[in-house]
Amino acid sequence: MNYSTTVHAKNFNFRNLRTLMAKASPRRAADELAGLAADSDLERAVAQRLLAEVPLKTFIEEPLIAPEHDEVSRLILDRHDDEAFAPVASLSVGAFRDWLLADRGNLSALAAGLTPEMVAAVSKILRNQDLIAVARRCRVVTRFRDTIGLPGRLATRLQPNHPTDDPRGIAASILDGLLYGSGDAVIGINPATDHLDNVHTLLNLLDEIISRHEIPTQSCVLSHVTTSMELMRRGAPVDLVFQSIAGTEAANRGFGIDLALLREARAMAESLGRGGRHLMYFETGQGSALSANAHHGVDAQTCEARAYAVAREFSPLLVNTVVGFIGPEYLYDGKQIIRAGLEDHFCGKLLGLPMGCDICYTNHAEADQNDMDNLLTLLGVAGCSYIMGVPGADDIMLAYQSTSFHDALYLRQVLGLRPAPEFEDWLERMGIFDGRNRLADGQAATPLLSHFPVLSEEPT
Amino acid sequence: MNDSWHTLRRYTQARIAQGRSGCGLPTSSLLDFQLAHAAARDAVRQPWAIDRCVRAVEALGLEALSLATPVADRVQYLQRPDQGRRLDEASRERLETRSREAIDVALVISNGLSSTAVDRHGPALLNTIVEAYRRNGLRLGPVCLVPNGRVALADEIGALLGARLAVIIVGERPGLSAADSLGIYLTYAPRIGNTDAERNCISNIHPPEGLSCQDAAAKLAHLSQEALRRGLSGVGLKDDMPKWLPDSTFT
Incomplete structure (x- = not known):
């Protein structure tokens, strides 16, 4: 699926979810080396805005790497637990951020319902303090x-x-x-x-x-x-x-x-x-x-x-x-x-x-x-x-x-x-x-x- | 507060038994660390003054070819390893238009990640290597001096010169204990696209603490003879060599 919008009279177009994810990533050398990074700060901010609108369940429906070609993708889909996912199943990436930040105590029950792509996506629109505040509430013993x-x-x-x-x-x-x-x-x-x-x-x-x-x-x-x-x-x-x-x-x-x-x-x-x-x-x-x-x-x-x-x-x-x-x-x-x-x-x-x-x-x-x-x-x-x-x-x-x-x-x-x-x-x-x-x-x-x-x- | 077990320092260079000030390092230990880190940082950032190396090459009766990669500065060098793995257009043309001669070894020198290393040990190492190769009757081409190069750069140069072996002497990523370490990488039948598994590496060359130039040259001469005799290099050549280091991490 194609993601596009107009901001400041400029058109922005992202070919697919994979591209949108990469362009929404906070700047880093690896993505620049790979030719995947946003070309400007504005493009990055626009990508983050569009990513926030993506429903979490899209990551199940549209795997970033085809499961036919990758056993890690197969593992991710096989192990996804619908029941654990239920509390956040209807949320977009942006609403998921709000949900995480609202204090709900220990988050460990949610883990089995989340895929790495969902978690990576929301992390891209979290500030450093958000990353800290939410991680603090995940207990893994x-x-x-x-x-x-x-x-x-x-x-x-x-x-x-x-x-x-x-x-x-x-x-x-x-x-x-x-x-x-x-x-x-x-x-x-x-x-x-x-x-x-x-x-x-x-x-x-x-x-x-x-x-x-x-x-x-x-x-x-x-x-x-x-x-x-x-x-x-x-x-x-x-x-x-x-x-x-x-x-x-x-x-x-x-x-x-x-x-x-x-x-x-x-x-x-x-x-x-x-x-x-x-x-x-x-x-x-x-x-x-x-x-x-x-x-x-x-x-x-x-x-x-x-x-x-x-x-x-x-x-x-x-x-x-x-x-x-x-x-x-x-x-x-x-x-x-x-x-x-x-x-x-x-x-x-x-x-x-x-x-x-x-x-x-x-x-x-x-x-x-x-x-x-x-x-x-x-x-x-x-x-x-x-x-x-x-x-x-x-x-x-x-x-x-x-x-x-x-x-x-x-x-x-x-x-x-x-x-x-x-x-x-x-x-x-x-x-x-x-x-x-x-x-x-x-x-x-x-x-x-x-x-x-x-x-x-x-x-x- | 001093640590009573400081005698254990005889067993390792690790920074043990440093004592403490509260939870922190004592001032002298902190300053030692800062000094070592500063030397390592300078080694990375300093540009390479190649004149000394040019003179060393010419003193050996060899031609010194000064070439370039597309890398503009040290910052780009660090961020774009791909750019350090190939020649710029002018340099490539220069090699393409040279008259071909039969060459066994194409020698390349680059500052890599430590200009300090190549300034300090480059000329001496080159001397011992050339001496060893000449003793073995190997034909050397021009010595190519290329600032801001990565290991795989030697593949393209070796191929353009039609050499049977490509050998690059390159500054290694500085550590705190040694900011002046050189590495040598050898590839048989060099061509663009050689993988790291096709190279042999001699690392940690920084006399007096590390490997000496003589020992490094002897190792290289031996590996070169074996590579030419068996028609291969890399993991298949010899497994008791020091482990090869991934290009991406170290140079």
């Missing part, structure tokens, strides 16, 4: 050894990467992170190489650290899903199965995965019986479908929301949008990164996902740690489930900047957010936290320091 997503809580992924995967280097960063109260979402290593033996060694290290000190958290080595599957076959201690995912079948193929493979991986993890039903850890990011030349003319933010449909099929413990990692040709500066981070968190939460955010940037982006402070604070207010904890915010393996252990302490202090309850108890037992949601002065007396795997075995 998941559980492995501790509980993520409870109100008033903020968890962290401890990310102890090392350029050569040296176990002592990694253990040193883990110990530092734990002593700063980080690691309740997961202790997750990005391995420098995906070699099976290397990943196996790291999994054993994490397992030993967690079990020796009875830390109520879970481990993950972020290798390709097929690597994790092979290691599960070999009996390696795999807590969470990781995979990068995207919002189209073709982009997922670029990652070497499809839905069937993820199903198989999840079933294997379940059969290990190490956790409950939240066994997966997914990472996403705007621009990944374009980067794989697999976006079907759909804007970066809508493709990203479609990745969340893939994620929710597998009841993940954690989903992480790695927002600024992809570089300035996709998100040019701090302003675009901040907007994308808020959009992703909003869309993920509204679709029922345990969203965290890797608040990050690369050195060729027009951004710095101040921009990260802004996004960190905004996401804290929005009720983000977890953030990253990287020593000094400087990832020495992936060569980008994220948030630090200190940053999480800051956010907890200014917003009164506490760690996951099981983890908070542990921090207090170990003498790391003082019982008042902050580091204890005597944290250096903790038994961790004298009995840490790999480090304390060192002859001194």
Whole structure:
């Protein structure tokens, strides 16, 4: 269907819903690179106005990417729950915004009735404060050894990467992170190489650290899903199965995965019986479908929301949008990164996902740690489930900047957010936290320091 | 407040045991970080003064060809990777109208994402590479110097020069620990449309902390011999090389 209007004596014409969505998107480099962005601010504002008139059910009737050609589209349509959709089924995108902003308490019952395209569409006409206010009211609670997503809580992924995967280097960063109260979402290593033996060694290290000190958290080595599957076959201690995912079948193929493979991986993890039903850890990011030349003319933010449909099929413990990692040709500066981070968190939460955010940037982006402070604070207010904890915010393996252990302490202090309850108890037992949601002065007396795997075995 | 576990720093370059001021970083740690970030930003933004590289090429008895991409400035370079992957019209014509000679290796140098890297290590790396290739009896064409290029630019240049191998030396995305790192990408039978899976990469070249120019040149010479012998490059060539890095993210 064609969408057109006249504003200020100028005619505007949008070929189809896909084009309208792209032109209505807040400005970002990825859509400009793809040739999908609005040509002017006026065209963008007009597109937003027309998009607001589109009935939500149009997104069911007119899929942006044909289901015959894309299994993600099929998944979205198959899983759409009419009953959950009923309260908003008659609304347009614009009226849906008003409906969301009217305070109706917890929004989690709505998730199954919404498709990624509906959520992406409404996000395009939400201000940053709207994205925050609505996301705050979506409660998503998941559980492995501790509980993520409870109100008033903020968890962290401890990310102890090392350029050569040296176990002592990694253990040193883990110990530092734990002593700063980080690691309740997961202790997750990005391995420098995906070699099976290397990943196996790291999994054993994490397992030993967690079990020796009875830390109520879970481990993950972020290798390709097929690597994790092979290691599960070999009996390696795999807590969470990781995979990068995207919002189209073709982009997922670029990652070497499809839905069937993820199903198989999840079933294997379940059969290990190490956790409950939240066994997966997914990472996403705007621009990944374009980067794989697999976006079907759909804007970066809508493709990203479609990745969340893939994620929710597998009841993940954690989903992480790695927002600024992809570089300035996709998100040019701090302003675009901040907007994308808020959009992703909003869309993920509204679709029922345990969203965290890797608040990050690369050195060729027009951004710095101040921009990260802004996004960190905004996401804290929005009720983000977890953030990253990287020593000094400087990832020495992936060569980008994220948030630090200190940053999480800051956010907890200014917003009164506490760690996951099981983890908070542990921090207090170990003498790391003082019982008042902050580091204890005597944290250096903790038994961790004298009995840490790999480090304390060192002859001194 | 200092951290008693600072001795753990011997195990990693990561910024651990930094201590704290309240919840924040102590001033000295904060300023260290700012300094590293500033160096990385400058490396990205600085234009490339190619004169030194031209002189280095000519000192080796090779022809230095100064070419251009359609990229107008560093801002456009960052936003339009596609523009950095091809020559501008004048440069293309220049190569098309050259008399063809039999060439084994087309060498390309670009500042990529770090002018600092190519200023600091470009000439030395070029010396060792040319030396290694000459030892192996490979025929080198002109050395093409192209500001604001991306990795795939070497495919077009290699094809236009009729070279069997295209090799590009390019500034890598600066990290906080190293703003001056170079990478080398090698493609057999270069042509427009080569994929990243058809390239081999040698990265992290920044002596003294990173890979040395000698080691990088030796690796490249070895890979080049193998590529010519087996008639391929990329993932099929050798799997124990450092993992190749996606073009979109790193250059």
